[in-house]
Amino acid sequence: MDRPLGAYSLSIAYMQDFDVVVIGSGPGGYVSAIRSAQLGFKVAIIEKYAVMGGTCLNVGCIPSKALLDSSEHYYNAVHSFEEHGIDIAKPKVNMGQMIKRKAGVVSNLNAGISYLMKKNKITTFHGLGSFDSAKTVKVTKEDGSSEVISAKNIIIATGSKPTILPFIPVDKERIITSTEALKMKEVPKHLIVIGAGVIGAELGSVYARLGSKVSFIEFADSMIPTMDKTMGKELQKSIAKMGADFYLSHKVTSAAVKGKEVTVKAQDSAGKEVEIKGDYCLVCIGRRPYTDGLNLAAAGLTADERGRVAVDEHTLQTSVPGIYAIGDVVRGAMLAHKAEEEGTFVAEVIAGQKPHINYNLIPGVVYTWPEVAAVGKTEQELKAAGIAYKEGSFPFKALGRAIASGDVDGVCKVLADATTDEILGVHIIGARAADMIAEAVVAMEYRASAEDVARMSHAHPTYTEAMKEACLAATAKRSIHS
Amino acid sequence: MAIEMKVPAVGESITEVTVATWNKKEGDHVKLDEVLCELESDKATFELPAEAEGVLHIVAKEGDVLPIGAIICTIEAGGATASVKVADAPVVAAVAAPAPAPVAAPAAGPTSVLEVKVPAVGESITEVTVSVWNKKTGDSVSLDEVLCELESDKATFELPAESAGVLEIVAESGTIVPIGGILARITVGGSVAVAAPAPAAAPSAPAAPASSVDATYAAGHPSPAAAKILDEKGISAASVAGSGVGGRITKEDAVAAVKPASASAPAASAPAAATSDRTRREKMSSLRKTVARRLVAVKNETAMLTTFNEVDMKPVMDLRGKYKDKFKEKHGVGLGFMSFFTKAVCVALKEFPSVNAKIDGDEIVFHDYCDISIAVSAPKGLVVPVIRSAENLSLAGIESEVVRLAGKARENKLSLEEMSGGTFTITNGGVFGSMLSTPIINAPQVAILGMHNIVERPVVVDGQIVIRPIMYLALSYDHRIIDGRESVSFLVRLKQLLEDPARLLLDI
Numbered sequence: 001m002d003r004p005l006g007a008y009s010l011s012i013a014y015m016q017d018f019d020v021v022v023i024g025s026g027p028g029g030y031v032s033a034i035r036s037a038q039l040g041f042k043v044a045i046i047e048k049y050a051v052m053g054g055t056c057l058n059v060g061c062i063p064s065k066a067l068l069d070s071s072e073h074y075y076n077a078v079h080s081f082e083e084h085g086i087d088i089a090k091p092k093v094n095m096g097q098m099i100k101r102k103a104g105v106v107s108n109l110n111a112g113i114s115y116l117m118k119k120n121k122i123t124t125f126h127g128l129g130s131f132d133s134a135k136t137v138k139v140t141k142e143d144g145s146s147e148v149i150s151a152k153n154i155i156i157a158t159g160s161k162p163t164i165l166p167f168i169p170v171d172k173e174r175i176i177t178s179t180e181a182l183k184m185k186e187v188p189k190h191l192i193v194i195g196a197g198v199i200g201a202e203l204g205s206v207y208a209r210l211g212s213k214v215s216f217i218e219f220a221d222s223m224i225p226t227m228d229k230t231m232g233k234e235l236q237k238s239i240a241k242m243g244a245d246f247y248l249s250h251k252v253t254s255a256a257v258k259g260k261e262v263t264v265k266a267q268d269s270a271g272k273e274v275e276i277k278g279d280y281c282l283v284c285i286g287r288r289p290y291t292d293g294l295n296l297a298a299a300g301l302t303a304d305e306r307g308r309v310a311v312d313e314h315t316l317q318t319s320v321p322g323i324y325a326i327g328d329v330v331r332g333a334m335l336a337h338k339a340e341e342e343g344t345f346v347a348e349v350i351a352g353q354k355p356h357i358n359y360n361l362i363p364g365v366v367y368t369w370p371e372v373a374a375v376g377k378t379e380q381e382l383k384a385a386g387i388a389y390k391e392g393s394f395p396f397k398a399l400g401r402a403i404a405s406g407d408v409d410g411v412c413k414v415l416a417d418a419t420t421d422e423i424l425g426v427h428i429i430g431a432r433a434a435d436m437i438a439e440a441v442v443a444m445e446y447r448a449s450a451e452d453v454a455r456m457s458h459a460h461p462t463y464t465e466a467m468k469e470a471c472l473a474a475t476a477k478r479s480i481h482s
Numbered sequence: 483m484a485i486e487m488k489v490p491a492v493g494e495s496i497t498e499v500t501v502a503t504w505n506k507k508e509g510d511h512v513k514l515d516e517v518l519c520e521l522e523s524d525k526a527t528f529e530l531p532a533e534a535e536g537v538l539h540i541v542a543k544e545g546d547v548l549p550i551g552a553i554i555c556t557i558e559a560g561g562a563t564a565s566v567k568v569a570d571a572p573v574v575a576a577v578a579a580p581a582p583a584p585v586a587a588p589a590a591g592p593t594s595v596l597e598v599k600v601p602a603v604g605e606s607i608t609e610v611t612v613s614v615w616n617k618k619t620g621d622s623v624s625l626d627e628v629l630c631e632l633e634s635d636k637a638t639f640e641l642p643a644e645s646a647g648v649l650e651i652v653a654e655s656g657t658i659v660p661i662g663g664i665l666a667r668i669t670v671g672g673s674v675a676v677a678a679p680a681p682a683a684a685p686s687a688p689a690a691p692a693s694s695v696d697a698t699y700a701a702g703h704p705s706p707a708a709a710k711i712l713d714e715k716g717i718s719a720a721s722v723a724g725s726g727v728g729g730r731i732t733k734e735d736a737v738a739a740v741k742p743a744s745a746s747a748p749a750a751s752a753p754a755a756a757t758s759d760r761t762r763r764e765k766m767s768s769l770r771k772t773v774a775r776r777l778v779a780v781k782n783e784t785a786m787l788t789t790f791n792e793v794d795m796k797p798v799m800d801l802r803g804k805y806k807d808k809f810k811e812k813h814g815v816g817l818g819f820m821s822f823f824t825k826a827v828c829v830a831l832k833e834f835p836s837v838n839a840k841i842d843g844d845e846i847v848f849h850d851y852c853d854i855s856i857a858v859s860a861p862k863g864l865v866v867p868v869i870r871s872a873e874n875l876s877l878a879g880i881e882s883e884v885v886r887l888a889g890k891a892r893e894n895k896l897s898l899e900e901m902s903g904g905t906f907t908i909t910n911g912g913v914f915g916s917m918l919s920t921p922i923i924n925a926p927q928v929a930i931l932g933m934h935n936i937v938e939r940p941v942v943v944d945g946q947i948v949i950r951p952i953m954y955l956a957l958s959y960d961h962r963i964i965d966g967r968e969s970v971s972f973l974v975r976l977k978q979l980l981e982d983p984a985r986l987l988l989d990i
Binding site: 353354355356358417419420422445446447448449452 | 714
């Protein structure tokens with residue numbers, strides 16, 4: 001009768017049990033953890049890296065915005081100060097300081113998330129989370145030790161990683177991804193950007209402003225090809241002013257590094273080959289859902305052919321009850337704010353509530369300068385769907401505030417239903433477009449008509465007047481200032 | 483030729499009525515039996531149907547107090563209609579048009595939309611619940627076809643279509659709607675098109691601001707927060723009237739929206755999964771709320787107490803055993819205990835009139851008749867239909883009334899009238915196996931008899947212990963006007979009559 005009763009029960013007693021375990025601490029994961037905690041659940045969050053915040057905070061939105069603003073200040077100092085009547089000695093880029101400042105911004109926000117976890121009594125595990133079963137997750141720490149925790153509900157929020165083309169040898173030195181582009185030691189002389197989508201446009205414009213020659217190679221026939229055509233066209237015009245080259249409708253066939261030189265070859269649609277030489281090549285052809293090391297199989301899950309975890313449309317629950325997935329790892333736009341909405345959504349679903357997400361009204365934003373922001377349907381989508389629409393546009397160059405500030409590149413474009421006047425899509429390129437789009441989201445959540453917005457007072461002189469004027473134009477071609 | 487319509491005699495004690503509301507306007511064309519107005523007495527509200535078809539001329543205004551027999555209005559019948567301006571009644575025009583056909587011809591003109599509202603159904607009823615729609619949105623309905631069933635805390639009634647046309651449901655099943663609230667719309671004279679979007683802002687014309695348009699494309703669109711709240715309450719946005727700009731559903735609208743009574747339990751708003759499967763919340767039905775309110779009121783406002791006695795049921799059972807087949811054969815209805823009890827109660831009430839009375843202010847109102855309320859368990863809860871003048875009915879008459887009223891109760895078809903005006907109530911908890919209970923008075927009555935189950939008990943008869951079928955009786959009474967002597971004597975008299983039913987025959 002020497003049953004090791006003590007040892008047996010100890011191992012059970014020591015397995016920590018949670019109501020909700022979130023794998024990944026990006027904007028989807030940490031928001032989901034906080035919302036779950038607010039709803040009274042016992043919550044744990046697992047992060048592979050030493051710092052919280054995921055791609056968005058560490059190697060995405062936040063650091064790129066930090067650099068975008070630094071580069072914008074430099075660009076203005078070089079190009080605009082004199083016109084504004086500010087004479088300074090010729091400024092020069094201190095890349096080390098710029099990257100240091102960016103790192104400071106990031107670590108400041110890292111600390112912020114850790115604080116929020118503590119404040120909401122969320123248990124943080126640092127280590128690689130992988131499924132042990134459908135109800136347990138193993139956390140493998142950096143020192144190799146591991147721990148298994150159990151949970152009634154598990155939320156997969158593991159995000160995405162940059163996509164790499166097999167024939168492009170990314171060495172992270174000369175041929176780099178967005179992650180490396182955020183910690184450069186020097187300003188490239190000639191940066192070749194493969195992919196002129198959102199990330200390529202943002203990082204390409206950073207270095208164009210810092211003085212790099214930038215060449216964009218894009219397979220589609222415009223920049224930011226998923227957005228309204230007007231936006232891509234206007235953005236290209238604006239970036240071209242900084243001396244960038246565009247190889248649109250070009251397919252990259254090879255890239256090679258030789259010493260400090262990168263050679264990229266591409267073909268146009270007619271099959272004609274071009275060869276571009278530069279000192280750096282940034283590959284921004286998209287991102288793939290990231291579930292490496294998650295051991296989905298142990299939970300009875302599989303990723304689809306694109307690496308995504310399939311979820312139920314109404315609950316974001318996977319095929320295994322009690323396991324949910326949110327953000328870049330599931331279908332839909334790879335956007336931090338989309339992941340945040342889904343994080344809140346899932347926590348509330350677990351609590352038995354019935355939250356809503358209007359996916360049509362998740363705004364898309366490109367942080368170039370001028371910024372691009374859009375919500376709702378593009379003109380191409382309306383045409384394809386056979387919806388009769390009216391278009392109203394207003395150029396920033398006719399806007400008092402834009403002229404006063406010297407930011408006259410841009411246009412606000414409103415698409416409204418031809419019969420009901422309901423706003424169906426808003427597309428803005430111009431200074432502060434990313435902030436202005438919020439008005440369009442509010443209006444469209446309430447199904448406002450173009451005339452409704454046109455009749456609301458907009459403070460003068462602000463950039464938001466472009467929205468009012470474009471709505472006047474959409475209503476009945478009666479904008480006041482154009 | 484004009485017909486004068488007068489205040490009808492509505493009840494022996496009613497000498498005057500007040501004109502509550504006119505459903506029709508001066509100059510309206512009215513049909514035979516169409517309800518013209520509502521009259522109010524101190525007892526009840528009733529409707530006045532048109533005695534003829536023709537053009538209405540109102541004599542008494544809303545609020546006027548009229549004695550029985552006074553003229554309320556006149557109806558000008560016959561050819562005169564053609565010259566009367568019916569056209570300026572926009573909504574009812576199609577219904578009331580003096581066309582030879584019962585309904586205006588569809589091709590005759592532009593469509594009009596008729597709002598189907600909850601009719602005023604009784605003086606104390608303020609809201610109804612839509613129980614079942616017999617028709618769907620988009621269905622064509624004909625005049626007087628039953629559209630839906632409405633349920634109040636007192637009765638269930640059917641709503642006929644006021645006009646032929648195409649139906650658009652506004653209040654879904656389960657919705658609670660106040661009197662006068664919109665239940666549906668009937669597009670009269672049109673085809674299927676329902677509420678075409680208002681051409682608010684055609685590019686060519688200077689459009690009106692959206693807020694001035696009643697129904698827009700956005701009507702019924704819930705705000706993000708409202709959508710979540712409605713979903714959690716299990717309410718379809720279609721059944722909520724939006725108060726926001728252009729009919730949008732605001733958060734406030736969603737918070738105020740009432741959950742359909744028939745819907746399943748609401749989603750728990752708290753995370754505690756453990757508690758949600760151990761408790762369940764349901765909205766009280768309006769019937770339940772009224773019952774609850776009235777029961778508490780009786781407890782608080784009367785001096786109620788209960789007296790008991792027991793009855794040896796053997797004589798009644800013997801009599802019933804002997805004659806039940808013949809009785810059924812002759813009268814077509816079974817001989818139950820209810821008729822014996824009702825009959826005995828009528829005899830006892832005659833002897834103790836205060837048990838058959840009610841209090842009205844400083845006065846006691848005695849009833850020289852016995853309208854006996856019988857408590858019946860209906861699917862929606864307890865209802866209490868009335869056997870009128872039971873003292874004049876034979877046992878067979880009583881039994882057939884009981885069968886008729888219980889049947890209607892089960893089908894929720896009892897009218898308000900059939901449930902009001904009783905002078906004394908009998909309730910039988912014995913059908914559920916109750917040995918003894920203290921029933922609550924059915925106000926404004928002052929006494930209620932509780933019957934219970936019949937159990938064989940050892941009793942002493944003539945010095946011998948024998949087994950007899952015994953029922954305990956309970957009489958709850960309002961001590962304010964019934965003294966102990968009367969209440970106890972009433973129950974003893976009842977015992978006497980039931981233990982020797984021949985007394986009923988001989989009236990001794």
